[in-house]
Amino acid sequence: MKFGVIGAGSWGCAFANLLVENSHDVLVWARRKEIVHEINSLKKISYLNGILPLFKATNNIQEVVDFSDYLIIAIPVQFIRENLAKISGWKNVKGIINLSKGLEIKTLKRVSEIVRDFVDLPYTVLSGPSHAEEVAEKIPTAVTIAGGNTSELQKFFSNDYFRVYTSIDVAGVEISGALKNVMAIAAGILDGFGGWDNAKAALMTRALFEMIKFGKIFDADERTFFGLSGVGDLMVTCNSRHSRNRLLGEFIAKGKTLSEIVKSSKMVAEGMYTVKAVVNIASQQSIDMPISKEVYKILYENKDPKISMLDLMRRPLKEEWYI
Numbered sequence: 001m002k003f004g005v006i007g008a009g010s011w012g013c014a015f016a017n018l019l020v021e022n023s024h025d026v027l028v029w030a031r032r033k034e035i036v037h038e039i040n041s042l043k044k045i046s047y048l049n050g051i052l053p054l055f056k057a058t059n060n061i062q063e064v065v066d067f068s069d070y071l072i073i074a075i076p077v078q079f080i081r082e083n084l085a086k087i088s089g090w091k092n093v094k095g096i097i098n099l100s101k102g103l104e105i106k107t108l109k110r111v112s113e114i115v116r117d118f119v120d121l122p123y124t125v126l127s128g129p130s131h132a133e134e135v136a137e138k139i140p141t142a143v144t145i146a147g148g149n150t151s152e153l154q155k156f157f158s159n160d161y162f163r164v165y166t167s168i169d170v171a172g173v174e175i176s177g178a179l180k181n182v183m184a185i186a187a188g189i190l191d192g193f194g195g196w197d198n199a200k201a202a203l204m205t206r207a208l209f210e211m212i213k214f215g216k217i218f219d220a221d222e223r224t225f226f227g228l229s230g231v232g233d234l235m236v237t238c239n240s241r242h243s244r245n246r247l248l249g250e251f252i253a254k255g256k257t258l259s260e261i262v263k264s265s266k267m268v269a270e271g272m273y274t275v276k277a278v279v280n281i282a283s284q285q286s287i288d289m290p291i292s293k294e295v296y297k298i299l300y301e302n303k304d305p306k307i308s309m310l311d312l313m314r315r316p317l318k319e320e321w322y323i
């Protein structure tokens with residue numbers, strides 16, 4: 001099968017290598033010519049543990065679309081719309097697969113909805129605990145795919161180190177993948193305080209219920225949040241040394257400002273954008289999202305992170321633990 005990948009960041013490159021390992025043909029779009037040159041001259045990928053690219057790349061997005069049976073999206077969510085807008089025809093593309101995790105701030109849309117603004121093709125989302133650095137090193141990983149063509153795609157993607165489960169709950173998989181990034185920022189903040197293990201366990205548990213509550217707005221299936229794209233990805237992102245969202249929180253707790261962190265990192269921490277959409281949707285829908293709200297206040301209203309975390313403790317007591 002021919003797969004085109006939009007995005008030559010860590011996940012786009014790791015996934016492209018996986019596809020080549022699985023005997024597929026792959027062409028990757030990178031927006032910068034120097035990245036195209038580095039990939040095509042088989043230079044080690046510096047931002048991916050120095051692995052070698054097994055695929056070819058181009059700077060021409062339409063060339064990637066024209067090449068593809070399936071088109072894969074792997075760029076930061078806030079830039080998906082502007083890049084899909086560059087595509088002038090969909091030729092032989094029989095489905096879109098989204099690897100990106102987040103919500104669009106401008107429109108409050110999920111990636112499936114952004115894609116639908118451009119093309120009416122079967123859409124599949126892939127999500128779960130899958131740090132690119134580990135997939136690139138063939139460390140066993142399991143993920144969920146939901147949407148169209150899942151039984152075909154499950155076979156195309158699975159191998160000895162990458163196991164794919166199918167689901168029909170597109171909204172649940174998208175929402176859990178987007179929200180866990182916000183929660184991982186909060187978890188990173190607790191890591192930054194040092195030794196707040198009780199608090200972190202409580203936060204991750206309550207984060208899961210906050211994610212489920214948010215998912216209800218989109219008719220997401222509650223069971224999805226107890227699967228790989230929910231609790232699985234929440235655990236890895238809140239705990240992994242690879243997580244950019246967790247690390248962002250840790251830096252904030254240690255006194256760095258958001259703009260200092262963004263300036264010093266080349267990689268996207270989607271949670272810092274998605275949190276804006278989350279608080280906006282929560283306010284429109286009048287639902288309480290206490291952890292997300294505190295993350296927003298810390299990042300965008302300069303609230304002291306320690307006061308934020310203590311404010312979560314000072315809220316009125318609840319009688320029903322599961323809501």
Ligand SMILES: NC(=O)C1=CN([C@@H]2O[C@H](COP(=O)(O)OP(=O)(O)OC[C@H]3O[C@@H](n4cnc5c(N)ncnc54)[C@H](OP(=O)(O)O)[C@@H]3O)[C@@H](O)[C@H]2O)C=CC1
Pocket residue numbers: 007008009010011012030031032035047074075076077079083099100101102130131132133266267268270
């Ligand atoms: N890394 C991971 O382990 C995982 C990431 N994801 C998700 O995948 C998505 C991509 O993440 P990841 O690969 O890690 O990100 P990276 O930060 O590693 O790379 C982002 C890529 O997007 C490109 N990009 C940035 N801005 C634009 C733009 N305006 N137009 C076009 N391309 C742009 C970058 O190009 P340039 O180099 O030129 O800036 C780069 O190639 C995110 O939504 C992330 O949450 C999901 C699962 C795992």
Ligand SMILES: O=C(CO)COP(=O)(O)O
Pocket residue numbers: 101128129130131132181184233236237242243244245246268269270
């Ligand atoms: O989604 C991911 C792992 O499943 C990647 O998380 P980070 O973007 O926080 O690194």
